[in-house]
Amino acid sequence: MASKKLRRTGVSADLCERLKRHQVETCQDVLSVTPVELMRLGGLSYPAALELLRLVSKACSPTVRTALDLWRKKGELCFSTSLPVLDRLLQGGLPRGALTEVTGPSGCGKTQFCIMLSVLATLPKSMGGLDSGVIYIDTESAFSAERLIEMAQARFPEFFSVKERLLEMASRVHLFRELTCQDVLNRKEFDTSLPGNLMHRSNLLGQEAAVLKYLSQEFCIPVVLTNQITTHVGEKVHCPQRNQADVSTEEDSGFVTAALGNTWSHCVNTRLIVQYEDTERRQIIIAKSPVAPFAVLSYTVQREGIRLEGNENPESSFIYGTDPGLQPIRLRTGFIYNLSQATPSSC
Known part of the structure; x- marks a missing residue:
């Protein structure tokens, strides 16, 4: 502020x-x-x-609000993901006025999730959307306009059967890409072994988080970010849930954590972890949330975007009382990822 x-x-x-x-x-x-x-x-x-x-x-100064005001307006403070079970767990959907992070290995559907949310945000409020525009900052050149159109037509075939609606939806998604040499240099990694670099990186992350939180709170909008993972070679982490039959002895020599470290993980309000369950099915893990319990939901990536699978009786899929910091992230190849040093307790 x-x-x-x-x-x-x-x-x-x-x-x-x-x-x-x-x-x-x-x-x-x-x-x-x-x-x-x-x-x-x-x-x-x-x-x-x-x-x-x-x-x-x-x-x-932040506007003073009572707990009663928040409770009465809780429906207006959420953005539906169009995934009923996930929305119910998150008390209505992704929080508006807060930061939501989706982290996990590449190829798990983080970009697909963001593209799907972009379509949803442009929908009329009567359909659960925000009837608004989207600012999509693509730092990896992973956004696909063709996929946006395909997803919209497959997920809402009747609504987007009218070409004008499809064009209006696409015109509301504003894409920003960092493509210059200077942009690449500005995103360079910090060698944290050098004096002052770790503090400098933490300060930059804190400033970026403060700006994003200000924008989300000032305009009551959802802000969704994706985070990559960082490998730590030569270290071992004991994980009681680990399936030794899926992991070779060579793969035991390292583990990974969510990138950006503890400073950033304390800045986000909600953290969703995506991981591989098998060659086709994946899992969404609610690892950090001020309103939702720790939960695991299975999903697949289809033409219409993310589709929850096999969660008719969601309680049987939940793991209550599990420390999210010990939840491994599974890759397609069988590697085990662990976020033991990256996921804080909910604030």
Whole structure:
């Protein structure tokens, strides 16, 4: 909230321009100076400087809400995934005004899940959508417009049988890609063994998370992120759920954790883990949520996107009382992934 621009707080355009000349552009900039300094920088009287501080403080402070208000409006604070069992567990769907992370090995359906959510967000509210646009930031060039169209037509054939609706849906998904050399350099990995790099990376992650949380809360929108996995070679982790018949002795020499580490894992509000169950079926694991129990659901990736399979009696699929930090992630090849150092307890 402190990074909010002054022009969005109700401050006059003339005063914003005067303060901008002195590099005072955000709420944090204003609140970091004294009333006397504001008088000098903005050409204000002392009462006017105090009033500006009061206005800015109110604008960047989170709105006070009671638990009763949240309970009454819980239906308006969720975004349906169109997967009934998952929505029920998450008390309505993905939270709006919070960060949701989907992490797991490549090829498990993270991109498919995001494309499906993009279609859903453009739908009318009467169909469970947001009747809104989508900002899709693709850092791996994995987004497919053809897949977006195919998924929309397969999942909602009657609604998207009209070509105009299909075109309108596609026009609402705004794709951003990082394709320049400078973008690649900006995404370089940090050698955490070098002094200061770990702290620098943690600070950057914290800043990015703060911006995303501000946007999600300010506009009451869902923010969904995908996270990769990082291999730690030469380390062993004991996992009581491990099937030794599926893993060779050579594969026991390493394990992986969700990328970005503990700093990032504490920033996300909901964490979904995707993993392989077998060559066709996969699993969604609710590993972290302020409202949902730890649960495991089976799914497959079809033309219409994600489809839950074999969860008619979902209680039989749940693993209550299981530490999400010890839940292994299974690859198609039989490797076992472990998030023991990456998944914190729910805050």
